[in-house]
Amino acid sequence: MEYTVNKLAKLAGVSSRTLRYYDEIGLLSPKRISSNGYRIYGRNEVDRLQQILFYRELGVSLDEIGRIFSAKDFDGLSALQNHLTGLLERREQLELLIANVEKTIKAMKGEMIMSDKEKFEGFLKKMVDDNERLYGEEVREKYGEEAVNRSNEKVLHMSSEQYAELEKLTEELNETLKKAVEQGDPSSELAQKACDLHRRWLCFYWDKYTKEAHIGLTQMYVYDSRFTEYYEKIAPGCAAFLRDAVAIYCK
Amino acid sequence: MEYTVNKLAKLAGVSSRTLRYYDEIGLLSPKRISSNGYRIYGRNEVDRLQQILFYRELGVSLDEIGRIFSAKDFDGLSALQNHLTGLLERREQLELLIANVEKTIKAMKGEMIMSDKEKFEGFLKKMVDDNERLYGEEVREKYGEEAVNRSNEKVLHMSSEQYAELEKLTEELNETLKKAVEQGDPSSELAQKACDLHRRWLCFYWDKYTKEAHIGLTQMYVYDSRFTEYYEKIAPGCAAFLRDAVAIYCK
DNA sequence: TTAAACTATTACGTTGCGTCAATGTCAATG
DNA sequence: CATTGACATTGACGCAACGTAATAGTTTAA
Numbered sequence: 336m337e338y339t340v341n342k343l344a345k346l347a348g349v350s351s352r353t354l355r356y357y358d359e360i361g362l363l364s365p366k367r368i369s370s371n372g373y374r375i376y377g378r379n380e381v382d383r384l385q386q387i388l389f390y391r392e393l394g395v396s397l398d399e400i401g402r403i404f405s406a407k408d409f410d411g412l413s414a415l416q417n418h419l420t421g422l423l424e425r426r427e428q429l430e431l432l433i434a435n436v437e438k439t440i441k442a443m444k445g446e447m448i449m450s451d452k453e454k455f456e457g458f459l460k461k462m463v464d465d466n467e468r469l470y471g472e473e474v475r476e477k478y479g480e481e482a483v484n485r486s487n488e489k490v491l492h493m494s495s496e497q498y499a500e501l502e503k504l505t506e507e508l509n510e511t512l513k514k515a516v517e518q519g520d521p522s523s524e525l526a527q528k529a530c531d532l533h534r535r536w537l538c539f540y541w542d543k544y545t546k547e548a549h550i551g552l553t554q555m556y557v558y559d560s561r562f563t564e565y566y567e568k569i570a571p572g573c574a575a576f577l578r579d580a581v582a583i584y585c586k
Numbered sequence: 587m588e589y590t591v592n593k594l595a596k597l598a599g600v601s602s603r604t605l606r607y608y609d610e611i612g613l614l615s616p617k618r619i620s621s622n623g624y625r626i627y628g629r630n631e632v633d634r635l636q637q638i639l640f641y642r643e644l645g646v647s648l649d650e651i652g653r654i655f656s657a658k659d660f661d662g663l664s665a666l667q668n669h670l671t672g673l674l675e676r677r678e679q680l681e682l683l684i685a686n687v688e689k690t691i692k693a694m695k696g697e698m699i700m701s702d703k704e705k706f707e708g709f710l711k712k713m714v715d716d717n718e719r720l721y722g723e724e725v726r727e728k729y730g731e732e733a734v735n736r737s738n739e740k741v742l743h744m745s746s747e748q749y750a751e752l753e754k755l756t757e758e759l760n761e762t763l764k765k766a767v768e769q770g771d772p773s774s775e776l777a778q779k780a781c782d783l784h785r786r787w788l789c790f791y792w793d794k795y796t797k798e799a800h801i802g803l804t805q806m807y808v809y810d811s812r813f814t815e816y817y818e819k820i821a822p823g824c825a826a827f828l829r830d831a832v833a834i835y836c837k
Numbered sequence: 838t839t840a841a842a843c844t845a846t847t848a849c850g851t852t853g854c855g856t857c858a859a860t861g862t863c864a865a866t867g
Numbered sequence: 868c869a870t871t872g873a874c875a876t877t878g879a880c881g882c883a884a885c886g887t888a889a890t891a892g893t894t895t896a897a
Contacts, residue, residue, distance in 0.1 A: 551640030
């Protein structure tokens with residue numbers, strides 16, 4: 336009932352490096368070291384390793400696992416309860432992150448739809464194809480057909496629903512923006528009005544508006560030729576102008 | 587319009603160390619280095635930093651941000667779309683983790699309820715008090731009163747609902763286990779039957795049974811005195827016996 | 838006997854900085 | 868003018884949990 340590193344590693348489905356690491360940090364030491372320097376593990380060590388892996392699978396850090404074991408009164412239940420609290424917190428943060436990314440994507444797509452519907456549809460198609468090539472099978476297996484399709488169709492669907500209102504706002508924004516650029520001053524009242532229209536335009540897509548995102552987005556317009564071109568058609572240097580104006584608007 | 591590290595750092599709300607790091611990895615280099623060796627940033631750098639922070643807030647890694655910028659055709663939208671895929675994957679993994687932790691906690695609590703209701707209620711009370719002391723205010727602020735109470739009451743609620751059936755199964759399990767221990771062979775047919783009963787017992791709490799979790803849990807019984815004591819009352823050395831039997835059962 | 842298979846230690850790489858430590862520079866004050 | 872305090876520089880370690888060599892000694896099977 337004695338095991339060398341690789342024996343135990345294979346038995347437990349981990350790498351030998353992992354075992355040596357656990358030895359190094361004092362989480363799982365071998366029963367003894369044989370005369371040739373080899374690590375020899377016994378029954379107790381197998382058990383302890385199982386326990387370690389049990390918690391590890393649940394996402395508990397090795398550090399905490401160590402503390403669970405070394406606590407005088409072993410209480411895995413309390414440990415898991417605390418661990419769960421951390422996990423729930425992480426989930427909440429992740430949800431927030433996802434929501435933000437999604438709303439940003441939504442806004443950018445909305446912008447593209449406004450700027451050039453045909454071009455956008457071409458882009459969307461390419462996007463879908465790329466996803467298909469890269470993740471298609473995987474994703475389809477994981478989430479099922481309709482999830483993929485749903486996510487791909489959502490944008491176009493939304494655009495057709497609210498197209499009219501959005502278009503009106505866009506028109507007003509573009510006009511205001513054009514006049515403001517002609518005046519040439521990003522801090523002018525007209526320019527700031529354009530910023531406000533742009534904000535309202537964004538709120539069409541965003542559930543929650545933040546200054547930071549507004550600044551970041553307009554700055555991006557300057558770097559992404561698809562957006563720059565669109566604004567260029569409204570007025571020369573328009574994207575940069577809007578960026579400057581929004582920077583002031585949000586200050 | 588020129589900034590030294592700290593000026594820019596304060597302007598953008600990051601640390602100077604961050605800026606030096608970004609310089610180090612080539613993500614954001616200063617416009618020039620002044621004669622005294624100081625980093626001097628200009629307008630372009632401010633913009634670029636804003637962009638970096640925009641993506642960083644969305645959880646994009648610095649490495650990827652760098653690639654977004656260095657790509658010949660800047661395409662933040664596609665980048666975000668890909669990034670979102672990763673985030674969704676992470677969320678799914680986190681959900682799985684949480685579900686597993688929750689079901690494990692559930693099972694352990696179930697075990698305690700069976701073993702000694704009074705003791706368990708004492709434990710629950712202590713648990714709640716601990717949480718109160720440690721996270722009480724925070725958690726209450728975050729999730730609201732009822733979320734805390736709900737999570738604390740859930741277990742007891744469940745136990746009262748299904749107590750009868752569970753008790754019957756428990757009785758059968760305990761009897762079988764007792765006989766099996768008397769025989770003394772964890773690989774015996776009776777012992778394996780007990781394992782199967784224990785599995786069914788677990789399935790009362792778990793939505794999804796896995797061998798690994800079964801092994802891990804029974805092994806934990808040996809380490810946690812609350813469980814060991816309970817099984818000890820059924821038969822001497824019972825927890826260890828069950829662990830050994832389950833190890834065989836799951837092989 | 839020799840080569841394959843297994844063991845060991847040492848140490849760098851990963852991510853995004855925080856945090857010293859030692860040292861140099863600048864602006865203002867006594 | 869010298870000192871002091873604020874700000875600048877370059878290292879370099881530390882974190883989490885190993886993966887991945889590189890180098891060298893040991894055991895085992897052909």
